[in-house]
Each structure stands twice: as structure tokens, then as C-alpha cells.
Amino acid sequence: MNIKIHRGTHQIGGCVTEYEYDGWRLFVDYGEELPGGPKSGDLRIERLTHGDISKSALLITHYHGDHIGSITKLPVELPIYIGKVGREIQLVLSDHLKSVDGIHQEMVERLQHANTFEAGKEFSFGPFSMMPITVDHSAFDAYAFKIEAAGVSAFHTGDFRTHGFRSKKLPEVIQKYVGKVDYVVCEGTNVARPNATNKTERELQQQFEEHFKASKGNVVYLSSTNIDRLFSLYHAALRAKRVFLVDAYQKKIMDIVTQKDSLWGKSELYQYGEYEPKVLKYDKGEFWVADEFKAFLDKLGYVLIARATPRFDHLIERIPGEKLKYLSMWDGYVDGKSEAYNERLANSLGKRFVHIHTSGHSDMNSMREVFRLLQPKALIPIHTDAPEQFAKLFSDEWSVIRLNDGDSFSAL
Ligand SMILES: [Zn+2]
Ligand SMILES: [Zn+2]
Numbered sequence: 385m386n387i388k389i390h391r392g393t394h395q396i397g398g399c400v401t402e403y404e405y406d407g408w409r410l411f412v413d414y415g416e417e418l419p420g421g422p423k424s425g426d427l428r429i430e431r432l433t434h435g436d437i438s439k440s441a442l443l444i445t446h447y448h449g450d451h452i453g454s455i456t457k458l459p460v461e462l463p464i465y466i467g468k469v470g471r472e473i474q475l476v477l478s479d480h481l482k483s484v485d486g487i488h489q490e491m492v493e494r495l496q497h498a499n500t501f502e503a504g505k506e507f508s509f510g511p512f513s514m515m516p517i518t519v520d521h522s523a524f525d526a527y528a529f530k531i532e533a534a535g536v537s538a539f540h541t542g543d544f545r546t547h548g549f550r551s552k553k554l555p556e557v558i559q560k561y562v563g564k565v566d567y568v569v570c571e572g573t574n575v576a577r578p579n580a581t582n583k584t585e586r587e588l589q590q591q592f593e594e595h596f597k598a599s600k601g602n603v604v605y606l607s608s609t610n611i612d613r614l615f616s617l618y619h620a621a622l623r624a625k626r627v628f629l630v631d632a633y634q635k636k637i638m639d640i641v642t643q644k645d646s647l648w649g650k651s652e653l654y655q656y657g658e659y660e661p662k663v664l665k666y667d668k669g670e671f672w673v674a675d676e677f678k679a680f681l682d683k684l685g686y687v688l689i690a691r692a693t694p695r696f697d698h699l700i701e702r703i704p705g706e707k708l709k710y711l712s713m714w715d716g717y718v719d720g721k722s723e724a725y726n727e728r729l730a731n732s733l734g735k736r737f738v739h740i741h742t743s744g745h746s747d748m749n750s751m752r753e754v755f756r757l758l759q760p761k762a763l764i765p766i767h768t769d770a771p772e773q774f775a776k777l778f779s780d781e782w783s784v785i786r787l788n789d790g791d792s793f794s795a796l
Contacts, residue, residue, distance in 0.1 A: 385536045387569065388792040390429055392766040395421040396573055397450040399767050400429070401540065404792075405533035408510035409440040412529070412540055416453035420716070420723030421769065424789065426457065437462050441509045444498075445542030446526035447474040447609065456490040460497075463509070467516070468500040470525035472640050473609055480633045503527070504561055517561050519544035520551040522744025524611035524641060530562045536795050538567040539758055543767065545743065546750035547584040549612055549653055558757050567785075567795055568760045572768030573745035575777065580743035589616040591740055592710075596624035599708040600685035603700055605692065605733060606712035608634055610744075611641055613712055614689065615653050618661060621687040627680070628661045629688045631671070631696075635663045664699070671699040678704060692732035709737040748777055755782060764793065 385405045392399030397418030403410040409431055417423055427433060431440050437459055444452050444466040452474065455464060466474075475495055478488035501507050503518040515530040521543045529540045539562060545551060574580045583591075596602055602621075606613055615638070621628040630638070638661060641654050665672040681703060688703075690696045700707065711733055716722040718730040746754075755763065755778070762783045765774040775784040785793055 385533045385538070385795045386792050387538065387567065387764065387795050389569075389764070389766055389787050389789060390427060391417075391424055391789050392768075393771060393787050393789050393791070394769065396767055396769055397421050398424070398454075399451065399571075400427065400432075401569060401766060402429070402432070403512065403531050403533065403538065405511050407439055408512065408533075410509055410512045410514070410531065411440065411442045412531075413445055413451040413542075414442060414455050414458060415448070415450040418450055418724070426454075432462070433458060439510060441465065443514065443529060444470075445528070445540070446470055446521060446523040447477070448523050448543065451543070456487055456494055460494070464494070464498040465501055465507070465509075465514075466495070466498050467525040467527055468502055469640065469644050470523070471495055471498055471500055472644065473524060473611075473637055476633070476636050476640065477609060504557075515561055517557050518550075519554065520548035520612075521545060522607070522610045522613070524609065530565060536567075537565040538569055538795065539565040539760070540569045541571050541754075543571050543573070543745060545581070545746045546754075547581050547742065547747070548744075549585050549616070550651070554754070555757055558754070562758065564759045566761050567764060568755060568758055568762075569764045569766055570751065570755075571745065572765040572770065572774045574743060574747055575765075575768055575773045576770040577743070578747070580745070581747040583742045585612060585616060585742060588613075588712075588740055588742055589620050592617060593620040593623055595708065595710070595738065595740075596621055596626050596685075596687055599706070600626075601681075601703065601705050601707035602626065602685075602687040602710065603690050603707050604687060604710040604712055605690055605729065608637060608691065610713070611637070612653065614638065615641070617687060617689065617712075619653070619657065622657045622659075624687075625684065627684050627686040629664060629686050630661045631664045631689075634689055635661055670695060673699060673702045681705075690732070692726070692729040697732055709733055711737050711739045712741050714741065715739050752778070752781070 388402040390400040401412040441463040447470045478491040482488040506515045511533045513532045516527040519528045528542050531538050618628050716724045717726040762785050764785045765771050
């Protein structure tokens with residue numbers, strides 16, 4: 385089996401990996417490069433973007449833009465495999481965004497024809513067998529894969545972490561469904577960011593709950609597809625006895641998770657409690673705010689899940705009383721010096737806000753524990769801007785194969 389990293393050896397965004405055996409090719413992820421990182425632009429990859437694709441397929445680890453965002457540029461005949469629930473969430477997101485950005489209409493069409501897989505159920509393509517396992521990440525229904533051909537195996541981690549609500553299951557899942565492998569193709573987002581994982585998702589939830597109890601008016605900005613954070617906020621609001629307010633789009637996303645999640649179905653995190661999220665009503669293109677609604681919010685207090693749009697800004701202006709705003713995503717988006725600066729978000733958020741966030745990616749000590757379970761011959765870092773540091777960190781226990789974009793490695 386040959387492993388080729390087309391992109392991602394020196395940047396976090398836009399990873400594309402190829403597993404090849406006997407002329408068959410399994411590609412993993414085809415996303416966008418991130419703002420602020422290096423740019424290689426549109427890729428030209430033989431037997432993926434052009435040429436004979438009759439023995440090629442694409443696997444998607446999860447719905448984040450840096451993993452799925454560019455699939456509309458690939459030939460329509462290319463078979464695409466994606467997790468069942470992740471596909472549904474991306475369909476709702478793209479349907480919501482298609483009027484703003486035409487690419488999302490293409491995304492909808494593409495995903496309607498995609499093949500789906502489920503955790504713990506092995507499937508195959510040509511000589512490859514793939515075992516998807518669920519990993520904890522800031523995207524729901526995110527996967528790592530064991531990929532095997534002709535007796536050689538690799539574990540492709542995708543994006544994952546060990547400090548989320550569901551992370552504790554990872555060692556057990558690896559032991560049951562993966563076992564030992566020959567190689568690990570591993571994400572290394574946080575190699576150079578040791579502080580990104582300071583807090584666990586559970587600690588964050590406690591922090592939110594305390595704030596919600598102390599403050600009557602709460603407005604939180606977070607990614608609409610960061611499912612675990614969203615449900616965490618919902619339960620924190622419930623415990624603080626505040627009304628949990630979302631728009632119809634956000635509610636639809638939450639409903640998918642409560643109705644369709646079989647694997648984690650028993651988890652209380654993804655179940656509605658005493659009352660369901662309250663859905664904002666529309667009135668002539670704006671959110672409806674009548675006196676009775678204001679009185680209702682004033683009586684109980686609220687947690688509003690907002691996005692940086694004029695409609696939400698206008699709603700917030702019309703709700704009377706003090707409001708505490710929260711940013712529950714990476715603060716680079718509102719840092720004027722960052723290349724990922726989002727002026728819209730910075731304006732909606734204003735100057736005074738509380739930043740409560742933790743990374744969707746693993747810290748390095750936890751990664752070491754995962755490697756010890758997998759016992760690979762070698763590690764191949766991708767999805768990282770610090771491959772040298774990754775190599776330095778892990779070469780005491782494993783050999784680390786350092787590749788450049790476009791390099792191929794013969795995995796025996
Ligand atoms: Zn991700
Ligand atoms: Zn990523």
C-alpha cells in the first residue's frame with residue numbers, strides 16, 4: 385500500500401490523503417485551506433480531479449469545511465462515502481446557506497448521491513477495507529478509519545480530541561474495532577498550541593451554567609454545527625432555569641441529533657429535557673418580538689443562540705435589559721490582527737464579551753496514549769503547521785515519517 389499526502393503536511397487546512405494499492409485509490413477528505421495558513425490553491429490530482437476515476441473513491445472524515453468544503457470541484461461520478469448523520473447535518477447547513485452562496489446548492493446535489501457508512505460497520509472498496517469508528521470532535525458524527533489493503537493497515541485519525549463529553553470511550557472502541565495497526569496518519573493541530581485544551585467540555589459547561597444563573601440575558605455565538613457545545617449549552621440553560629432560544633434552522637440541526645443518533649442514543653446529552661429549545665418566530669422577515677414575548681423573557685431570563693447576522697443583531701437590540709455576550713469559538717475570528725478576522729462577528733459581539741471555549745483537537749499527551757494502544761511501526765503527521773515539533777515530540781517512542789505535500793510513502 386502506498387500512502388501519499390497531497391496536502392496537509394505543513395498546514396492545518398485542506399488535507400488530502402491518498403491510499404493506493406494495485407491501481408485502486410482511496411482518498412480521504414477534500415476540503416478548503418484555512419484562512420491565515422499557507423495556500424496551494426486548487427489541486428490537480430491524477431485519478432481524483434481528472435483522469436480515469438473508475439478505481440477511485442473519496443472518504444470524508446467529518447463535515448468541517450477543511451475536510452469536505454471542496455468536494456464540489458471533483459468529478460460527479462466519483463463515489464463519496466460519508467457518515468449518515470454528518471451527511472444530514474451538512475445537508476441542512478448547505479440548504480440554509482444556498483441562497484447566500486451558490487456552492488452550497490452544488491453541495492446539496494453532491495451529498496444527495498453520496499454513500500453513507502456507520503460506526504463499527506466495516507465496508508470495502510476494491511482491495512481496501514475500511515472500519516469507521518466515531519471520534520469526539522467539534523463536529524458531530526466525526527470518524528477515524530482503520531484502512532487495510534493486502535495485510536497492511538493504517539489508522540487515519542481525522543480530527544479528534546480526548547477532552548470532550550464522549551472521549552472516554554475511545555480506548556475501548558480502539559481495542560474492540562481497530563486493535564494494532566502498522567501506521568498512524570495523525571492530525572497534529574495542537575502540537576504548537578499547548579494551551580488550547582486547558583479546559584474540558586464539562587468544565588466549560590459548568591462555567592456557562594454559573595454565568596447563566598447569575599445573568600438573566602445571555603447571548604452566545606458559536607458554530608451552528610458544534611453539536612456537543614450546543615447541547616451542553618442547552619442543558620446548562622435548563623439547569624439555570626433560563627429559556628433556551630434558537631432559530632428554526634438551529635432547531636432543525638438539534639432535532640436531527642435527537643432523532644437519528646443511534647450510536648450515542650443513550651447519552652442524555654443528545655436528548656431534550658423538561659422542555660425543548662424554544663424556536664424564534666418570524667414576522668415580516670424579522671424575528672417576532674411582541675410585548676408578551678419580552679415579558680416572558682424578562683420573567684424567566686434566557687440563553688439566546690445567535691449568529692452574526694443583521695436579523696439576530698436587530699432581535700438583540702429589541703430585547704430590553706442587560707445582556708451578557710459570549711464567544712464560544714476560537715477568538716482569532718475577532719482579533720483584528722488575525723487573518724481569520726471576521727468583521728461581521730466582531731461587530732455583532734461588540735467589545736465586551738466573555739470568551740468560553742476549548743479546542744476540538746487532542747493535546748499531545750492524550751495522543752501518545754492513543755498511539756500506545758495502536759502500537760504502530762511509524763507515525764505520519766498531517767493537519768499540522770508544526771510537523772518538526774510533532775516529530776521531535778514522538779520520535780522517542782516511534783519513528784515519525786516526515787513527508788512534504790505530494791510525497792508518497794511505500795507502507796509495508
Ligand atoms: Zn474538524
Ligand atoms: Zn480539520
